[in-house]
Amino acid sequence: MPKASDILGMNARNQMFTSQNSSRAKRFGTSKYATKVLLENKGIPTARVFGILGTKEDINDFPWETMEKNFVIKPSNGNAGKGILIFKRQDTDQQHWIDTLGHRISRDEIILHCFDILEGQYSTYGATPHVIVEERVPIHSKLLKYSYKGTPDIRVIVFNHVPVMAMLRLPTPESEGRANLHQGALGVGIDMFSGVTTFAITGKGDPISTLPDGKKKVNGIKIPSWTTLLNVAVTAADAAGLTFCGVDLFIHEEKGPLVVELNANPGLSIQLANHAGLLRRLERVTDLNVLNPEHGVKIGQSLFAENFSDKIKAEDGLTIVKPFEEIIVFGEQKLKQETTALMNTGRFRSAISIDLAKELGLIEVDDLLWFQQEKEEGRVPVVEVTYKLKDRKYTTAMVVTRKLNKTKHQIEIGRHDLTGLLVGDE
Known part of the structure; x- marks a missing residue:
C-alpha cells in the first residue's frame, strides 16, 4: 500500500489541483451536454x-x-x-x-x-x-468474461497533459451491471506502461483478488488499445482545457476507445485500486514541459510503469543475465548499434552515454521525456530508448549521462528494468 505522505486527500485535491481548472473548463466536468458538443466539434471519439x-x-x-x-x-x-x-x-x-x-x-x-x-x-x-x-457501447470481447451484464469503463487521471493513474471499473451483480463504484462495481488498478491490471477493490474499498464468483483473478487482464486509450484521454482533457481531471472511456470493439465523460473533481478511491498515492505522482509531473498528448503519454508510461506487470509476464521463470551483456540499441531512421550493457542493480533508472544517444539520434526535441538532476552532472535529459536483450525488446526511459562516455560499457540497465531478470555471475 502507498505511504500516507503520497496519498491525495479531498482537501488537497480541491485546493491544489481542482483549483487549477478555469471556470470555463470546469463546466465540461459538470455537464455531459457541454462535453458531448465539445467532443463532437473536436472530432474526439465518443459514443454516437x-x-x-x-x-x-x-x-x-x-x-x-x-x-x-x-x-x-x-x-x-x-x-x-x-x-x-x-x-x-x-x-x-x-x-x-x-x-x-x-x-x-x-x-x-x-x-x-x-x-x-x-x-x-x-x-x-x-x-x-x-x-x-x-x-450503448457493447462489452469488448476481451473484457466480456470479467463483466456482469454491463459495459466496463476505464477512468484515467490526467494532470498537466500527462496520464498519471488509471482504473478499470467492472460491473457486478451488486452494481446491477453499472460500472460505478458507489453502486458496487469493482475498481481495478492498471499498470500505466503495459495496460495490465494489478490490484483491485470493492465499491466499499476492500481489497480483493478475484471476481465475486471467486474464480477469475482480477490481475493480469490486458486492456485493449491501451496506448491509444491514453492518447484519447489526454486529447479530451486538453480540448476541454482541464489541467486536472478524470476521463472516463469505453472501448468499442471496432471504433476503439470512446470518451464517455470528463470529471473535473474525480474521486480518490483509484489510489486504493492501484496501491499508489496520487499526490506523489501529480507532484512528479507538475513542472514538466509537455509538448503534445503523445509526449504526455510517453512520460506517463515511463514514470509510472509498475513492476507488477513484469512479474506476471515472468511467472514461467526468470531469465538469467550476466553482469555484462551484449545488447542492440535502436535509434532514429532505423539506426541500431550493438554495444555492451552493465546490469547495475545499484541504480534505479537505466542510463545511456551521451555519445551513443547522439549517434543514434535520440537527443532530438521529440525524444526528450523530461530533465532530472544527476549527482555531479546537474540537470540532464531523460529519453525513450528501445533495446534488445536476450531476444526480447524493451522500451524504457534512460538518463543521458557523460559518465558512460569514459567506460567500456555505454548502457547501464537499472533495477527498474531488471524485474523478471536474474543477474548471475560471469
Whole structure:
C-alpha cells in the first residue's frame, strides 16, 4: 500500500489541483451536454448521440420507435450513475424495450423517466438538465468474461497533459451491471506502461483478488488499445482545457476507445485500486514541459510503469543475465548499434552515454521525456530508448549521462528494468 505522505486527500485535491481548472473548463466536468458538443466539434471519439432533448415536446416528438437496440438514456448533469437507463433491444411490439437486466419497460415509462430528468430529479449540478439519448457501447470481447451484464469503463487521471493513474471499473451483480463504484462495481488498478491490471477493490474499498464468483483473478487482464486509450484521454482533457481531471472511456470493439465523460473533481478511491498515492505522482509531473498528448503519454508510461506487470509476464521463470551483456540499441531512421550493457542493480533508472544517444539520434526535441538532476552532472535529459536483450525488446526511459562516455560499457540497465531478470555471475 502507498505511504500516507503520497496519498491525495479531498482537501488537497480541491485546493491544489481542482483549483487549477478555469471556470470555463470546469463546466465540461459538470455537464455531459457541454462535453458531448465539445467532443463532437473536436472530432474526439465518443459514443454516437441520437438526440439531446431539452423540453417535454422534444421528448414526446422523439422517434422512439426507431430505437431498435443498444441505446442509453442519461441526464446531462447527473453523477454516480443516477438516472441512467441502458437498453439492449426493442420488443416485438415496438412499444417496449428490454434493458440489460432483462426488465421490460414501456414507451410511456421511458417518457415519464425523461420528464423526471428534465425536472432535475437526477441532477447534481446547477446547469439546466437535458436528456441525452446515445449509443450503448457493447462489452469488448476481451473484457466480456470479467463483466456482469454491463459495459466496463476505464477512468484515467490526467494532470498537466500527462496520464498519471488509471482504473478499470467492472460491473457486478451488486452494481446491477453499472460500472460505478458507489453502486458496487469493482475498481481495478492498471499498470500505466503495459495496460495490465494489478490490484483491485470493492465499491466499499476492500481489497480483493478475484471476481465475486471467486474464480477469475482480477490481475493480469490486458486492456485493449491501451496506448491509444491514453492518447484519447489526454486529447479530451486538453480540448476541454482541464489541467486536472478524470476521463472516463469505453472501448468499442471496432471504433476503439470512446470518451464517455470528463470529471473535473474525480474521486480518490483509484489510489486504493492501484496501491499508489496520487499526490506523489501529480507532484512528479507538475513542472514538466509537455509538448503534445503523445509526449504526455510517453512520460506517463515511463514514470509510472509498475513492476507488477513484469512479474506476471515472468511467472514461467526468470531469465538469467550476466553482469555484462551484449545488447542492440535502436535509434532514429532505423539506426541500431550493438554495444555492451552493465546490469547495475545499484541504480534505479537505466542510463545511456551521451555519445551513443547522439549517434543514434535520440537527443532530438521529440525524444526528450523530461530533465532530472544527476549527482555531479546537474540537470540532464531523460529519453525513450528501445533495446534488445536476450531476444526480447524493451522500451524504457534512460538518463543521458557523460559518465558512460569514459567506460567500456555505454548502457547501464537499472533495477527498474531488471524485474523478471536474474543477474548471475560471469
